[in-house]
Structure formats: C-alpha cells, structure tokens
Amino acid sequence: MRFRKALVLATPAWLFAQAELPKAPGRETVRKVCGNCHEIETVIASRRTKLGWQQITDDMISRGAEGTDDEMAAVVGYLTAQFGKINVNSAAPTELQNGLQLSEKEARAIIGYREQNGKIKSFEELQRVPGIDPEKLRQKRSLVAFSQ
Amino acid sequence: MTSYRYAFAVAALSAAAYAQSDWPTFGHDLGGTRYSTIKQIDTKNVNRLVRAWTYHMSAANTARVAPTAPAAGSSEAGDAAEGGRRRGGPGGRGGGGRMGNSEVSPLVIDGVMYLTTGAGRVVALEPETAKELWSFDVKDGAPATRGLEFWAGDKQSPATVFFGTSSGKLYALNAKTGKPIPGFGNEGIVDMKPGALNGLENSSFGLSSPPIVYKSVVITGAHVQEGPSIGSAGDTRAWDVHTGKLLWTFHSVPRPGEAGHDTWRGDDWKNRSGTNVWGIFTIDAERGILYMPFGEPTTDYWGGDRPGANLFGTSLVAVDALTGKLKWYFQVVHHDTWDYDLCAPPILFDVKQKGKTIPAVGQLTKSGYVYILNRVTGEPIYGVEERKVPVEDALPGDQAWPTQPIPLKPPALARTAFKRDEIAAVTPELQKFCTELFDSIPGGLHAIGPFTHYSTTPSVIFPSSIGGGNWNPPSFDPNLGYLFVNTMDFGSLNTMVKSADGSRYSRSGYNGINRFWEPESQMPCNQPPWGRLFAINVNTGEIAWQSTLGITDSLPAEKQNTGRPNIGGSLATAGGLVFIGATDDSRFRAFDSKTGKELWVSKIDAGAHSAPITFQGKDGKQYVVITATGGGFLGDRSHADTVIAYALP
Numbered sequence: 001m002r003f004r005k006a007l008v009l010a011t012p013a014w015l016f017a018q019a020e021l022p023k024a025p026g027r028e029t030v031r032k033v034c035g036n037c038h039e040i041e042t043v044i045a046s047r048r049t050k051l052g053w054q055q056i057t058d059d060m061i062s063r064g065a066e067g068t069d070d071e072m073a074a075v076v077g078y079l080t081a082q083f084g085k086i087n088v089n090s091a092a093p094t095e096l097q098n099g100l101q102l103s104e105k106e107a108r109a110i111i112g113y114r115e116q117n118g119k120i121k122s123f124e125e126l127q128r129v130p131g132i133d134p135e136k137l138r139q140k141r142s143l144v145a146f147s148q
Numbered sequence: 149m150t151s152y153r154y155a156f157a158v159a160a161l162s163a164a165a166y167a168q169s170d171w172p173t174f175g176h177d178l179g180g181t182r183y184s185t186i187k188q189i190d191t192k193n194v195n196r197l198v199r200a201w202t203y204h205m206s207a208a209n210t211a212r213v214a215p216t217a218p219a220a221g222s223s224e225a226g227d228a229a230e231g232g233r234r235r236g237g238p239g240g241r242g243g244g245g246r247m248g249n250s251e252v253s254p255l256v257i258d259g260v261m262y263l264t265t266g267a268g269r270v271v272a273l274e275p276e277t278a279k280e281l282w283s284f285d286v287k288d289g290a291p292a293t294r295g296l297e298f299w300a301g302d303k304q305s306p307a308t309v310f311f312g313t314s315s316g317k318l319y320a321l322n323a324k325t326g327k328p329i330p331g332f333g334n335e336g337i338v339d340m341k342p343g344a345l346n347g348l349e350n351s352s353f354g355l356s357s358p359p360i361v362y363k364s365v366v367i368t369g370a371h372v373q374e375g376p377s378i379g380s381a382g383d384t385r386a387w388d389v390h391t392g393k394l395l396w397t398f399h400s401v402p403r404p405g406e407a408g409h410d411t412w413r414g415d416d417w418k419n420r421s422g423t424n425v426w427g428i429f430t431i432d433a434e435r436g437i438l439y440m441p442f443g444e445p446t447t448d449y450w451g452g453d454r455p456g457a458n459l460f461g462t463s464l465v466a467v468d469a470l471t472g473k474l475k476w477y478f479q480v481v482h483h484d485t486w487d488y489d490l491c492a493p494p495i496l497f498d499v500k501q502k503g504k505t506i507p508a509v510g511q512l513t514k515s516g517y518v519y520i521l522n523r524v525t526g527e528p529i530y531g532v533e534e535r536k537v538p539v540e541d542a543l544p545g546d547q548a549w550p551t552q553p554i555p556l557k558p559p560a561l562a563r564t565a566f567k568r569d570e571i572a573a574v575t576p577e578l579q580k581f582c583t584e585l586f587d588s589i590p591g592g593l594h595a596i597g598p599f600t601h602y603s604t605t606p607s608v609i610f611p612s613s614i615g616g617g618n619w620n621p622p623s624f625d626p627n628l629g630y631l632f633v634n635t636m637d638f639g640s641l642n643t644m645v646k647s648a649d650g651s652r653y654s655r656s657g658y659n660g661i662n663r664f665w666e667p668e669s670q671m672p673c674n675q676p677p678w679g680r681l682f683a684i685n686v687n688t689g690e691i692a693w694q695s696t697l698g699i700t701d702s703l704p705a706e707k708q709n710t711g712r713p714n715i716g717g718s719l720a721t722a723g724g725l726v727f728i729g730a731t732d733d734s735r736f737r738a739f740d741s742k743t744g745k746e747l748w749v750s751k752i753d754a755g756a757h758s759a760p761i762t763f764q765g766k767d768g769k770q771y772v773v774i775t776a777t778g779g780g781f782l783g784d785r786s787h788a789d790t791v792i793a794y795a796l797p
Contacts, residue, residue, distance in 0.1 A: 036350065036351075036352045036373065037352045037372075037373040037374065038373060038374040038375055038448075039374070039375040039376070039447065039654040039655070040654075041645055041654040041655060041656040042374070042375075042654065042655055042656070044656065044657075045642070045655065045656045045657030045662035046657055046660060046661060046662045046663075046667070046783075047660035047661075047667075052783075052785075055779050055785075055787060056779075058247070058248045058249065058779070059248060059249050059779050059780060061248050061290060061314075062248030062249055062250070062266055062290045062293050062314070063293065063314065063354075063356055063371065064289070064290075064314035064315075064352055064354040064356070064371055065314075066289075066314075066315070066352075083660070085660075121702075122577060122668075122669070123577070123581075123668065124577050142659050142660040142661070143660075144668070145668060146668050147668075147785060148785055
C-alpha cells in the first residue's frame with residue numbers, strides 16, 4: 001500500500017487528465033491537429049518517448065491527421081515535453097537530471113553504468129545502479145523508458 | 149474479367165476446386181475468404197521457404213531484389229530491424245518523404261501487383277521481382293493504408309485501380325499506366341467530402357480501407373472521428389465506376405422515416421459522426437448483397453448524449469449492392485460505449501449440416517466473440533442470447549443498455565474477465581509490477597465481463613478497446629470447413645474524466661498507462677496466452693484447434709511461447725497452410741490448417757500488422773507476400789517500409 005501512495009503521488013495522470021493540457025508552446029497545435037478526430041484525453045492516456053511520439057504521429061498522419069511538417073514537429077515537441085518518457089539508455093545527463101529529477105552525480109552514475117555494462121534492460125537493473133536511490137527512482141517509474 | 153471474377157467468387161464459396169493464380173481483390177474474392185487454391189507451397193515444404201524479394205515503400209522507382217536467402221525457416225532478416233529503420237525527414241509525404249505505417253494487402257491481377265504505400269505513393273510492380281512498372285504520387289493526403297480495389301474495365305472504361313485517401317478523395321487510375329482516368333469525377337478524382345461533412349467544413353473525412361467494386365458500382369466507407377459527437381457522416385456510398393457519379397447513399401444513422409430511426413432520442417441523430425465502415429466490406433456476388441461492418445457512434449466511450457440502441461452503430465448490415473436498400477441488420481453491441489467497432493471483414497462461407505447447406509457470414513468482433521449468421525436472413529445459425537449485463541456501473545447520465553447479444557457458439561475467443569489471482573507470473577519482476585499496479589488502482593478490480601463500463605475510477609477491462617479481435621481479416625478453408633481467426637488476450641486500463649465544461653466524459657489512462665501491461669517490457673499483466681490463432685469448425689460452431697500466436701523475445705526460451713498482442717489477418721491455402729503475421733514480435737508464420745501446429749517462422753523487418761496474400765507468378769512459382777512496417781495501436785516499436793515476398797528456392 002506504500003507503493004500505491006507513492007505511485008499516485010508521483011504522477012497522478014488520472015488526476016491531471018481532468019485538467020486542461022498544460023500551457024506550453026505547441027498546445028494549440030496539439031488541440032487543432034489531434035482534437036479533430038478524437039479527444040485530447042485519449043492522446044495523453046499514455047506517456048511515450050520522443051521517438052514514440054514521433055512514431056504515433058506518423059501513424060496518425062497515415063490515418064488522416066492533417067498538418068504541416070512544422071505543426072507535426074510542434075505536436076511531437078509538446079507531447080514529449082509534457083507527456084514524455086526518458087530513455088535511460090540514450091538520455092544526456094541533463095535530460096536524466098531534469099526529466100527524472102536526479103542529481104548530477106546520479107545522472108553520471110547511470111551514464112557510467114551503461115557505458116560499462118551496455119544497455120540497462122529493466123527497472124530492477126536501473127534501481128541497482130551504484131549511487132542511485134532506488135526509492136527515489138521508484139517514484140519516477142512511469143517516466144522511465146529503456147528503448148526508443 | 150468481370151464475369152470471370154464473378155464466377156470465381158461463386159466457385160470459392162461453393163468450395164469447388166478452381167485453378168486461380170491471382171489475388172484480385174482485398175479478400176481474394178468478394179466474399180473475403182482469403183483462400184487460395186494454389187498449393188505449390190504445402191505442409192511438407194513450407195520450411196524451405198526463402199525470401200524472394202523485399203520492396204521498400206519509401207524508395208522511389210527502384211526494385212530491390214534480395215539475394216536468395218539462406219537456411220530454411222531461417223531468420224534471414226534477423227539483423228534488419230535496426231537497419232530497416234527509416235524515418236522520413238522534413239519535406240512532406242510522397243516521393244520518399246515521411247514514411248507512415250502501412251497495413252496494405254497488395255492485389256495481383258494478370259501479372260501486375262498493385263498497392264498503396266505508406267510513403268504517399270500508389271504503385272504497380274512486377275510481382276516476381278518487385279520492379280516498379282508505374283508509380284503515382286498522391287499529393288493531397290495519404291492513400292488508404294489497407295489498400296485498393298481493381299476493376300477489370302469494359303468497353304467504356306479501361307481497367308481501373310480505385311483507392312481513397314485520408315483527405316477524402318476517391319481516385320480512379322488507369323491500371324496499365326497509373327494515370328488518372330479523365331472521365332471519372334474531376335480528372336480521375338471524386339471529392340467525397342461534400343455530402344459527408346454535415347456542413348461542418350473542418351470535420352475530418354477520409355478512407356483508410358479499400359473500396360469494393362460490384363458490377364458497375366464502386367462502394368466506399370468512411371474514416372471519421374471518434375469524438376466529439378458532431379461531425380462528418382459515416383454513411384456508405386456507391387459511385388458509378390465510369391463517371392464517379394453518386395448512385396446511392398446508405399445513412400448509417402437512420403433519418404426520420406428510415407428503419408432504425410426510432411433507436412435515437414429526438415434530434416440526437418442529427419450530424420452524429422462515427423457509425424462508419426472504416427474496416428472492410430464483403431459482397432455475396434451471387435445474390436448481390438453487400439455486407440457492412442459498422443463502427444460505433446460518437447463519442448466512443450460516452451453515450452450520455454445519445455440514449456437508445458443507436459442503430460446502425462456496431463452492427464452488421466446487409467443491403468442490396470446495386471441500390472443500397474436495407475435487407476437486414478444485426479446489432480452486435482447495443483448503445484456501444486466501449487469502442488467495440490465492427491471492422492473485420494464479414495467473411496462469407498457455407499455451413500453444412502445434415503446434408504443442408506446454409507449460406508453464412510462470420511463476424512469477428514473486438515468484444516472477442518464471433519457471430520455466425522445466415523447471410524441471406526441475418527438469423528444466427530448457432531443461437532444468440534440477449535443476456536443481462538451490468539448497468540449499475542455506467543457513468544452518471546449515461547443510460548446503459550440492460551442486455552447484450554451473446555452467441556451460444558463459438559465461445560468467446562479472447563479473455564473477457566479477470567481476477568487478481570490471474571496476474572501474470574511470467575517473471576518475478578512482471579508479477580511484482582502488475583500486482584503493485586493492480587493494488588494501487590483506486591477503483592480496484594472492475595472487470596466483470598466484456599461489458600463492464602469504463603468508470604471515473606481507473607478500471608481494468610477485458611477485452612481491451614483494441615480487442616479481442618480488431619480489423620483482422622479472417623480466412624476460411626472450404627475443404628476443412630475451418631474459419632481461422634486471431635485475437636489477443638489483452639486488457640485496457642482506463643479512467644473516464646469529465647470534460648472542462650462538465651458536459652461529457654472522455655477516456656484517459658492511469659499513471660501514464662492505458663493498457664493493462666508493463667509498458668516498457670510490453671508484457672501484459674494477465675497470465676498468458678496473450679495472443680491466439682483459432683480454427684472454428686463452421687459446421688459445428690466449435691473450436692477445432694487453437695494455438696498461441698507469437699513469442700516474447702525478452703523471456704528465456706522455455707517461457708517465450710506466450711502468444712503476443714496482434715492486429716492483422718491471415719491467408720489460407722490449398723497447401724494446407726494458414727499464413728499470418730499480425731504479432732508485435734516481427735515474425736511471419738505458417739500453421740498447419742488441420743492441426744494448428746506452427747510449421748514455419750521467419751523473422752521479418754518489422755511487425756506485419758496487415759494480412760498476407762499469395763499468387764502464382766509467370767515463372768510458375770507460388771509467392772506469399774506480407775507488408776511489414778511495425779507501429780500502430782499495439783505500440784509496436786519496430787519500424788520498416790517493407791513488403792516481403794517468399795517462395796520456394
């Protein structure tokens with residue numbers, strides 16, 4: 001039950017989904033391009049990495065989403081910034097720090113680990129990286145990706 | 149050619165052995181049997197199949213013939229997943245720009261292969277080599293992702309390729325030259341938007357699936373919105389093959405005086421969107437009946453502004469193909485609020501019982517059931533019961549329908565309920581994640597069958613909103629009387645949220661997840677199987693066999709045989725084989741149609757969320773062809789731009 005509390009506190013997607021899309025550059029473009037065929041809440045039901053958002057946007061274009069290349073880039077940019085995930089196997093130190101709220105030392109520990117051991121395959125492995133606080137990371141689990 | 153095709157469709161349906169080397173329409177024949185009598189590749193030699201060619205959709209005007217691939221049943225493309233990753237840069241679509249996914253089934257007629265691509269082009273290929281014969285750039289929107297239709301032509305018009313676009317255009321190209329046919333619509337293009345937009349200029353309207361041609365009419369469905377409620381009509385329309393003139397319109401939301409209008413309250417029907425055939429049509433060529441699998445009305449998870457059964461939402465509807473006049477309908481989900489759109493092709497076959505032959509149609513559904521109906525009358529052949537379903541859990545303001553039609557046979561082909569002790573124990577990590585996730589869900593368990601309502605507290609629902617089954621084209625072996633269908637055992641994890649203005653609810657996820665799975669490993673939280681292929685004996689309604697479909701690569705070998713989430717369809721051949729991709733494990737497989745044993749598997753460039761075809765080339769060889777581009781609603785991370793052909797060496 002401790003987990004339950006932690007998870008909800010960490011990223012209450014089901015709570016913030018009731019609010020408006022966060023105000024940030026690209027919001028109106030997302031409304032215009034994505035909101036024409038389905039509701040915005042559907043779009044943000046899942047978090048994705050930048051590549052994941054790119055892929056789903058390409059898919060939506062083949063299904064009828066209309067917009068210029070600049071608009072599509074704005075959609076991917078907004079969704080990645082607001083509803084993104086951090087690929088711990090490719091993220092730069094600042095991305096790890098900002099995205100997962102890690103210290104510079106922790107971010108460097110992850111990068112050092114993956115350089116030495118290859119790709120991190122699971123959340124459990126990530127939690128075992130020396131110098132990482134597993135409990136702190138646990139609260140960010142929904143923001144962590146291992147590929148794409 | 150028209151009479152030939154007609155003859156063939158009848159022949160295939162009556163299970164007569166008819167030599168046939170082409171693949172002339174989406175479902176092979178108008179009845180959508182996806183059955184070929186070619187039997188060069190059979191159960192004995194299928195493990196010797198090798199890749200004959202690989203066509204790259206985004207590479208203009210170049211044929212790429214792969215060297216004859218190595219070992220039997222091999223993973224010759226094992227390294228191609230990374231190398232095949234290809235993403236269009238800026239510069240728009242067409243001519244090698246942005247490469248979207250493709251779900252296309254190519255056609256092969258008289259020595260030419262035709263297909264729409266995910267790269268904005270429609271192409272004709274030499275089917276033995278994939279060399280481009282012509283290529284047509286679609287400048288305005290994307291050509292329909294599931295493909296196109298061929299018409300043999302007549303004295304008045306040349307052989308024609310018809311396809312729709314995401315921007316609502318219907319194109320007619322000369323099949324020989326790839327040039328638009330001047331006499332059809334406006335220089336080869338009919339703008340289908342007028343008459344569909346309900347006066348709402350910014351409303352979305354397009355085609356994602358192929359039209360279907362019967363005699364001198366070309367029939368189109370609609371790809372329209374899931375929300376908001378008001379938008380483009382999902383009507384089915386028929387056009388003159390020569391001129392593109394509109395011949396008839398079937399109102400998918402019945403208007404005053406039309407059958408089914410009384411299933412709507414007041415003016416709720418007006419400008420209602422959804423209720424569309426975004427999937428695949430079939431036709432009984434002998435009887436001239438068109439079968440239309442309709443999706444649900446808008447919005448997809450909230451019906452508070454549309455109390456009533458809402459015909460022809462989530463209904464199979466049969467009309468006269470030449471006039472659009474209603475013959476019968478069968479509503480599969482009353483007042484649908486689950487996005488359980490009908491979309492799979494209503495496949496036609498004969499049921500044989502005690503010396504009697506019953507003309508039948510089979511409809512796979514997202515809710516996991518297959519409905520087998522008399523295709524002339526619409527009567528269920530194995531019985532359907534209106535069963536009580538939960539109403540107390542409906543969202544405030546939404547009047548849930550108290551019963552739903554459940555077929556007595558065959559049984560549900562996908563998991564329709566879930567208990568906590570069925571959490572996947574595949575790995576300790578998965579079990580831990582899923583248990584904690586499940587126990588953290590504020591609404592707790594809310595999975596009391598396929599008609600459990602989506603709720604304002606996060607809930608787990610089986611099957612998921614993408615199935616069960618999806619648009620998966622089934623196949624049918626007339627010799628065995630077996631219908632082959634693939635499904636997934638997969639759940640949704642959703643929360644309904646109130647809109648800012650308080651007027652409606654819409655669906656969102658829970659904690660950044662909207663499937664009941666571990667999103668990084670993409671392993672579902674229910675015990676396997678996660679994907680299955682079934683053979684249904686249509687003469688008894690029973691399951692003849694079932695097999696897991698797909699493997700989880702990240703698991704140790706002895707645990708890999710889990711089945712995988714899958715969208716796409718199958719092909720059955722007289723060689724005793726069922727070919728299928730569909731899974732998110734980037735593989736193409738062949739099963740023994742009699743026993744369900746997996747006989748052959750090939751690793752391919754990306755997931756094949758499409759349905760395979762077969763044909764016999766001018767060189768006498770049988771080819772099996774599958775489109776593999778990854779992506780799609782399964783979150784398949786693979787990506788490629790390939791169409792792949794296999795043959796015996």
